[in-house]
Amino acid sequence: CERQDGRPFRQRLLVVANRLPVSAVRRGEDSWSLEISVGGLVSALLGVKEFEARWIGWAGVNVPDEIGQKALTKALAEKRCIPVFLDEEIVHQYYNGYCNNILWPLFHYLGLPQEDRLATTRSFQSQFAAYKKANQMFADVVNKHYEEGDVVWCHDYHLMFLPKCLKEYNSKMKVGWFLHTPFPSSEIHRTLPSRSELLHAVLAADLVGFHTYDYARHFVSACTRILGLEGTPEGVEDQGRLTRVAAFPIGIDSVRFIRALELPQVQDHIKELKERFKGRKVMLGVDRLDMIKGIPQKILAFEKFLEENAQWRDKVVLLQIAVPTRTDVPEYQKLTSQVHEIVGRINGRFGTLTAVPIHHLDRSLDFHALCALYAVTDVALVTSLRDGMNLVSYEYVACQDAKKGVLILSEFAGAAQSLGAGAILVNPWNVTEVAAAIAQALNMSSEEREKRHKHNFAHVTTHTAQEWAETFVSELNDTVVEAQLRTRQ
Numbered sequence: 100c101e102r103q104d105g106r107p108f109r110q111r112l113l114v115v116a117n118r119l120p121v122s123a124v125r126r127g128e129d130s131w132s133l134e135i136s137v138g139g140l141v142s143a144l145l146g147v148k149e150f151e152a153r154w155i156g157w158a159g160v161n162v163p164d165e166i167g168q169k170a171l172t173k174a175l176a177e178k179r180c181i182p183v184f185l186d187e188e189i190v191h192q193y194y195n196g197y198c199n200n201i202l203w204p205l206f207h208y209l210g211l212p213q214e215d216r217l218a219t220t221r222s223f224q225s226q227f228a229a230y231k232k233a234n235q236m237f238a239d240v241v242n243k244h245y246e247e248g249d250v251v252w253c254h255d256y257h258l259m260f261l262p263k264c265l266k267e268y269n270s271k272m273k274v275g276w277f278l279h280t281p282f283p284s285s286e287i288h289r290t291l292p293s294r295s296e297l298l299h300a301v302l303a304a305d306l307v308g309f310h311t312y313d314y315a316r317h318f319v320s321a322c323t324r325i326l327g328l329e330g331t332p333e334g335v336e337d338q339g340r341l342t343r344v345a346a347f348p349i350g351i352d353s354v355r356f357i358r359a360l361e362l363p364q365v366q367d368h369i370k371e372l373k374e375r376f377k378g379r380k381v382m383l384g385v386d387r388l389d390m391i392k393g394i395p396q397k398i399l400a401f402e403k404f405l406e407e408n409a410q411w412r413d414k415v416v417l418l419q420i421a422v423p424t425r426t427d428v429p430e431y432q433k434l435t436s437q438v439h440e441i442v443g444r445i446n447g448r449f450g451t452l453t454a455v456p457i458h459h460l461d462r463s464l465d466f467h468a469l470c471a472l473y474a475v476t477d478v479a480l481v482t483s484l485r486d487g488m489n490l491v492s493y494e495y496v497a498c499q500d501a502k503k504g505v506l507i508l509s510e511f512a513g514a515a516q517s518l519g520a521g522a523i524l525v526n527p528w529n530v531t532e533v534a535a536a537i538a539q540a541l542n543m544s545s546e547e548r549e550k551r552h553k554h555n556f557a558h559v560t561t562h563t564a565q566e567w568a569e570t571f572v573s574e575l576n577d578t579v580v581e582a583q584l585r586t587r588q
């Protein structure tokens with residue numbers, strides 16, 4: 100196997116994530132069309148030049164028949180993707196249930212669902228059993244495709260059991276696991292009925308990575324307090340075996356965003372937006388419509404700002420782009436109605452015949468439209484109640500080198516640790532504080548905006564997604580070599 104420049108790849112990298120980076124649509128009994136979905140992880144790994152990456156994951160569709168499975172496997176192989184086939188019941192219990200209904204809220208400090216509080220409830224137990232079963236199914240596929248010397252990189256809270264399953268197959272496999280969400284305080288993690296089993300399973304990896312040092316510290320504390328293991332500056336030690344634990348803050352492919360701003364279609368969007376909002380300052384929110392993103396809190400803070408700053412009422416507009424996710428879950432449906440209700444009330448209260456203060460869109464935007472919005476807006480508002488990192492804040496900074504807009508950023512997003520010096524940091528629960536931050540951002544001098552932007556732009560363009568992936572994989576290789584040396588001594 101060769102790279103584009105003709106040199107051989109250093110190593111094969113098996114990336115295992117719940118979802119493959121493609122959406123599959125069935126066109127006939129044995130034909131599929133595939134569309135690549137570019138997200139943070141995909142662009143991060145596209146930049147990893149030394150490794151020949153293959154993806155293993157679920158294609159997001161139920162394919163019960165053998166003909167369909169074979170055809171999809173073949174189509175995916177051309178994109179270097181390998182499918183794990185999960186049936187509807189497993190998806191319901193493992194993905195909707197244990198992953199999204201239990202681990203996601205818990206890791207974001209929203210607690211366990213009330214009805215699942217007791218470890219003995221049937222639904223909790225069956226969801227956990229399905230979670231383990233699904234992780235074993237991922238492991239079976241990885242094991243089938245693994246070749247000696249490969250690096251296996253497991254991603255996120257969906258696959259916490261995977262390192263254990265893989266090491267049971269082959270203790271020599273190089274296994275890394277990275278969490279994209281926060282890892283909560285050990286006091287939160289210990290409420291989980293399956294707390295110990297999950298920690299032990301993750302510890303089977305050689306390297307465990309988090310976005311921030313705090314999340315890594317919480318994980319080590321959970322292992323020391325709940326499992327009684329020894330925490331060292333390097334990681335966690337269990338009977339002489341060390342699992343290395345460290346922080347690897349993710350970044351974005353900043354060049355992709357910066358270059359996009361030159362494209363004619365993006366320039367056209369920019370021109371249109373400038374015309375449309377002429378004479379008004381524009382604030383931007385871009386989020387998945389999820390409880391963790393603090394969208395109601397953001398809108399209420401904007402209302403407070405309008406209440407207290409009458410002179411700004413017809414001079415500022417908030418564009419909130421919220422892409423719907425997990426739309427079949429009642430809590431998410433409730434959140435959507437709640438947001439619509441607040442937006443309607445505020446627009447009724449402060450709107451005029453010609454303009455409304457909030458434009459709320461329940462949809463995803465294409466990449467070019469998103470870049471244009473990032474480039475023309477004066478302020479970005481990120482008010483996550485908890486967020487592993489938050490890439491929207493990075494993307495905004497990457498597109499603001501001409502305008503030098505202000506980033507208002509929640510102190511509970513991992514990004515606060517890297518962009519804190521340039522952003523205005525806020526506690527999203529404190530509506531008065533966020534309203535004051537909006538006033539500060541809108542009134543900020545151009546010198547101060549420039550100074551703050553410069554700091555953040557330097558960070559976003561140097562700590563890229565590519566660097567993140569390269570660092571993790573090199574560290575994983577080194578960790579395994581060091582462990583081998585230790586056992587030989």
Ligand code: ADQ
Binds near residue numbers: 422465489
């Ligand atoms: P997410 O919770 O999805 O990711 P984030 O990091 O902000 O959050 O990434 C969202 C991505 O989706 C961005 O690339 C953004 O451009 C895109 N996006 C969001 N809303 C959109 C919209 N309305 N239209 C178009 N695109 C939209 C999880 C964790 C984060 C962590 C990442 C990466 O929750 O904390 O930063 O993984 O590790």
